[in-house]
Amino acid sequence: MPTQFSRNLLALAIMSAPAAAMAQQQSLNELVIIGDEASASALPGSAHVVSNEDMExxxxTDVHQVAxxxxxxYFQEEDGYGLRPNIGIRGSGSGRSSKVTLMEDGVLMAPAPYAAPxxxxxxSFGRxxxxxxxxxxxLLRYGPQTVGGAINFRSTPIPREAAGNVTTEIGEDSSKRLHTWYGASSEQAGFLIEAHQQESDGFKNIQGSDRETGFDKQDFVAKLRLNSPSSADVYHQLNLKVDYSEELSNETYLGLTDEDFAKDPNQRYFASxxxxxxxxxxxxxxxxxxxxNDNLTLTTTAYRNEFARNWYKAAGLGGxxxxANNGDATAQAQLRGEADVEFDIKNNNREYVSQGLDFKADWNTELAGMSHDLTFGTRLHEDEVDRFQPIDTYEQVVTNGRPTLEFQSSTLTTGIGSGDNRVEEADAWSSFIADRIAVNDRLTVTTLLxxxxxxxxxxRYSDQARTTVDRTVSNDTAEWLPGVGATYELxxxxxxxxxxxxxLAPAGPGSEDNVEPEISVNYELGARFSRGATRAELIGFYSDYSNTVENCSVATPCSDQNNSTSGSFSKGESRVQGIEALIGHEFALANGVSAPVQANWTYTDGEVTETADDGSVLKGDNLTYLPENVFNLRAGLRGGDQWDVxxxxxxxxSMCIDNTCERGGDNTFSETESLTVVDLSGSYALTSNAxxxxxxxxxxDNQKIVARSPDGARPNLPRTGYVGVSVDF
Structure with a gap:
């Protein structure tokens, strides 16, 4: 940990300790950023809560389906199960969700939110x-990504009284899921223990191999709450949380040619x-x-996340x-395991650390005859990613019509290139102040900075012992981000x-020196309606980017001339505009039956408005993986608490996978296919608690090409059935 950062972290802890010694009653179960749907309706901007009831x-168990x-x-599917989510908000870019601030219980959860977002x-979304x-x-209350939006995933809360649940589920492709939790509370303490396990053999089949293509994920969570008695003059509450998860998944970036996709979208080439x-x-x-006191609350949060991963996968077969898509018969035979070919399998081996200290003060007061809800927050954060990525070379050898893989060499002995032997670090200090002003009974104005x-x-290191530095790159960013929003009740x-x-969206540390961050000015204007069982929303948004930045990764290579897979690429100016609409109503039918219906639609239009310096992106080019229309309709019937369907x-x-696909000519291999999917679910109460x-x-069973980058066409999940039982105790 850098010495100066350590001193800053300690200073903030010392500053917050005396303040935390003076307080009075409030119960904090989990930190939320919105609350419930009623709280969302009061915010000066678009905000939504997908409640536990909605999710049930x-x-x-796939976050994309809830998004x-x-x-x-909007989202771009990749593996059919949501193991590697790609979520974007208002044109911010969906690649690896790197342009969205992701949190769990109010804490940044990306492996390295600044150094590797x-x-x-x-x-596991099922928990x-x-x-x-x-x-x-x-959005300016959170960060670092403050262009499109923020998503907070709320974990299972500590129950108010002794309670638990066991949910078991089985499905096709040998799918199994077990989710169980138990917790209890007293006046001064509470706890929760939770486990979620999910596995599947996968829906794809590898040509010439009996290896499975599924996954096995396990999550474990433990929580503890300690608090003062309600009669105490000063109320304190301490929440502790530890979570551990692991995953083994036989996933690949290697997709299919369009010809093979049309024959069987659920096959995989032997090379993977x-x-x-x-x-x-x-x-x-x-x-x-x-x-x-009744008007001033202080919250201090310390956090640390450690993440290690090795994705051992075929590399360089996109060519x-x-x-093959352009008619090369030899390339097609090599992919199908019918001809010899030499290729690399790369150990994408990385270790991440993310940690920080966050302090927030909420103060309610009256000034100039108006009610003010003031919030001040500051966060010291550091993270890093350590990449040590050996590359193994194999040859696919075909003998008597059957392919095998024969090891050839490894860069562990020949030398690992500096691009695969590097450490990227980030230190960040952020602060904000927000004032929500109730000007009168109808008008509320929020100012933020x-x-x-x-x-x-x-x-980057040029030797495995890391005694010789090949080169270093650094970037410093300091930005003021103002904002104002208002609501007026008619x-x-x-x-x-x-x-x-x-x-703001910061550039990654793997970029060249002094790459400017992504900066945009974002506008929104609309209206909400809520009366009885009906709610609706219509909002227009417009984002003017003075600098558009792509975060480069193997999953989503950048649009520069080298199709970079690390660092960031500046595309210059662009703009995104669109419309969001939502309407929902619960119809009351006969005999206690109700029919809830909700529909939403998003229209988005985005394009580059200035040619990039290297000429790889032109004025008028489209933005990548940005669907023009996204629509969702959910309709049901409920027989009280007895049954539902x-x-x-x-x-x-459809979405363009690069910025050139709307320049004219044949763009068959430069875009995904539009997709419509229908899902059904239903439940029946066996007893009062089962x-x-x-x-x-x-x-x-509608399967389309939902992804093409980096290496070929990949499908969504085929028709798959599941049954299960949930028991409360």
């Missing part, structure tokens, strides 16, 4: 209790036989809350895919809203 209707239920959010870690999505000016992801993650969090100060370094349940804020229809438009459920994903 479809029993989804599509929130307007303004690409989200190769995601909690998540609810989801909050925040857009607009209030040994591809495997192996991860371990441990997270620690301690949060202390204290009330100074064969391109050649955020400051981000970021220092990043990348050190009669009849209508609320007008509008806002503008300056957003739901149908969910989701549509995602419920049976069933679900079918992709009822009509």
């Amino acid at each position: 209707t479809m029993k989804y 599509r239920q929130v307007p303004g959010v 690409a989200a190769y870690y995601f909690p 998540i209790n609810s989801v909050e999505v925040l857009k607009g000016p209030d 036989e040994r591809d495997n992801m192996d991860t371990q993650r441990t997270g620690y969090m301690a949060r202390h809350l204290v009330d100074l 064969l895919i391109d050649d 955020r400051y981000e100060d970021i220092e990043t370094r990348a050190t 009669d009849g349940g209508i609320t007008l809203l509008g806002g503008v804020h300056r957003g 739901y149908a969910n229809v989701g549509f995602v438009d 419920r049976m459920f069933a679900k079918v994903a992709n009822v009509f």
